[in-house]
Amino acid sequence: MRASEVREAGRTAPRRSGAGRxxxxxxxxxxxxxxxxxxxxxxxxxxxxxAIAGAANASPSSVYHFFPGGKQELAIEAMRHGAAEFGELIAEGLASSPDPAEATAACALLLADTLRESDWTDGCPVAVTALETVGRVPGLQEAATEALTRWRSLVAAKLQESGIEPAAARSLAGTVISMLEGAELLSRVSGDDTPLRDAAVHLAQLVRASPRS
Amino acid sequence: MRASEVREAGRTAPRRSGAGRxxxxxxxxxxxxxxxxxxxxxxxxxxxxxAIAGAANASPSSVYHFFPGGKQELAIEAMRHGAAEFGELIAEGLASSPDPAEATAACALLLADTLRESDWTDGCPVAVTALETVGRVPGLQEAATEALTRWRSLVAAKLQESGIEPAAARSLAGTVISMLEGAELLSRVSGDDTPLRDAAVHLAQLVRASPRS
DNA sequence: CCAGGACTGGACCGAACGTTCCAACCAGTA
DNA sequence: TACTGGTTGGAACGTTCGGTCCAGTCCTGG
Incomplete structure (x- = not known):
């Protein structure tokens, strides 16, 4: 898919032999x-x-070879991977305008488009997994918290650029993430991107009304 | 648990003659x-x-006796039940103040308190189940959509009372629900009610800034 | 060319899943 | 007392789960 072959880490020797190998x-x-x-x-x-092995054209033994910790370890690593990609989507939305209000709205709209075009499947990679395992798979909960914190930092940085106080920016950025997550939930469940489009409008209002120094 | 006590009492004490069921x-x-x-x-x-049968002090056969449709039918009915209860919580928050801004904020704070006091378990009864079954259990998705729509109507009615235009009220009410759901997600995952408390502040700002007729 | 480690395919394990089945149970009626 | 029909407990069904095991295959360093 994307530039994921960056994972390499040079653990074993670069065994590049044949082309199709x-x-x-x-x-x-x-x-x-x-x-x-x-x-x-x-x-x-x-x-x-x-199902994972099948989708990856691998066998179960390969899965357990690379992830001895089993499903949990694999899920944690996969969540980190997905979280990084979703972070790029947020960064892309934020970079689309110098105005933080328009930028946050763009995030919501970008998410709405991505979701709709993928038949409501490609949304936040953390929400479902984190919610259903909260309190029962600590590693996953930790990875999810890390992801949410990181996304919030991205938004907070953008808000601070426009002169919003750091504390207020952090708080508002958390609300931006909350709104994106919640609106995505409503959109996915109802199969309608209206909640995300409304969220875009109201997020812009909220950011625009925020006091600057 | 309360249920077993009720059952024991019902078995030993003489029942009403009218309803044998x-x-x-x-x-x-x-x-x-x-x-x-x-x-x-x-x-x-x-x-x-x-696990359900155990928690209800019943046997699996009783579950299938009352819900021949199996787990799906039972989950749909349970979601409707939980959705009604959660609707009451929202109604309670909305009724706590005549000011719609304070009322919506109260909803978020009420949810924060309920969640924290229950060790982050008693939140929205729809979110997790709806998200993880979206597109795969139509009946559940339908019940979830119904619930979300109903809650939005409760909020929209409150907003209209204060003179907000019906269309704007409906849109803003949807955003209120989105925000509650998203902030609850962040709060549950991070085990910290800050997202919900921030949401309360920002929801109040958003409602207060909404134009009235 | 071979030794050895990384990797893979697929059979296999015990446990748990949703569900079904049936014999008992219990109140009401005759 | 016998019968009835809704209700219950618990065993059992076939399937699938996460995970293990092992006999290979392939690559690579010596």
């Missing part, structure tokens, strides 16, 4: 990406290891 | 309530029928 790192990467996609769509409990 | 209706009710509680906490896939 599938690298070990490539298999590992395929497993992570397949897991991320399935987690995003159907969450943790509904995603079986065999 | 009060025992059965009680079992059915216990099953629904237990299901609602489990769905709210851990979602659909992580909740087994045997």
């Amino acid at each position: 599938s690298d070990a790192a490539d298999t590992r990467c395929r497993i992570i990406e397949a897991t991320a996609a399935l987690l995003q769509r159907q969450g943790y409990e509904s995603t079986s290891v065999k | 009060s025992d059965a209706a009680d079992t059915r009710c216990r099953i629904i309530e237990a299901t609602a509680a489990l769905l709210q906490r851990q979602g659909y896939e992580s909740t087994s029928v045997k």
Whole structure:
């Protein structure tokens, strides 16, 4: 898919021989990406290891070879992967305008387009998995918290650029993430991007009305 | 648990002569309530029928006796039950002040208190289950959409009372629900009610800035 | 060319899943 | 007392789960 072959880490020797030969790192990467996609769509409990292996064109033993910690370890790594990608989407939205109000609105609209065009499957890669495992899979909860915090920091930085006080920016940025998550939930469940489009309008209002120094 | 006490009392004490089915209706009710509680906490896939039966002091066969449609039918009914209760919580928050800005903020704060005091378990009874089954269990998705629409109507009515135009009120009410859902997600995942408290402040700002006729 | 480690395919495991089945139970009626 | 029909407990069904195991295959360093 995207530039994911960056994962390499040079653990083993660069065994590039034939052209069509599938690298070990490539298999590992395929497993992570397949897991991320399935987690995003159907969450943790509904995603079986065999389904992951199938989607990644690998066998269960390969999954356990690369992720000895089993499904949990794999899910954590996949969530980190998905979170990074979603962070790029947020960054892209934020970069689309110098005005922070328009930029946050753009995030919501970008998310709305992505969701609608993917039949309501490609949204936040954290929400479903995090919600259904909260309090029961600590590693996942931790990874989810990290992701949410990071996204909030991205938004907060943009808000601070326009002169909003750091504390207010952090608080408002958290609300921006909350709004994106909540509006995505409503949009996915109702199969209608109106909640996200409304969120875009109201987020812009909220940011525009925020006091600057 | 309360349910077992009620059941014991009902068995030893003489029942009303008119309705011989009060025992059965009680079992059915216990099953629904237990299901609602489990769905709210851990979602659909992580909740087994045997766990439901255990929590309701019933046996699996009783579950299938009252809900021949199996887990799906039961989950739909339980979601409706939980949605009605959550609607009451929203109504309570809305009724706490004549000012719609303060009223919506009160909803967020009420939710924050409820969540924190229940160790982040008793939140929206729809979010987890709806998200993890979206597109795969149509009946559940429908029930979830109904619930979200109803809650939005409650908020919209409150907003209209203060003179906000119906269309704007409906849109803003949807955003209020989105914000509550999203902030609850962040609060539950991070185990910190700050997102909901921030949401309360920003919701109040948003409502206060809304144009009236 | 071979030794050895990384990797893979697929059979296999015990446990848990949703669900079904049936024998008992219990109040009311005759 | 026998019968009835709704209700219950618990065993059992076939399936699928997460995970293990092992006999290979392939690549690579020596």
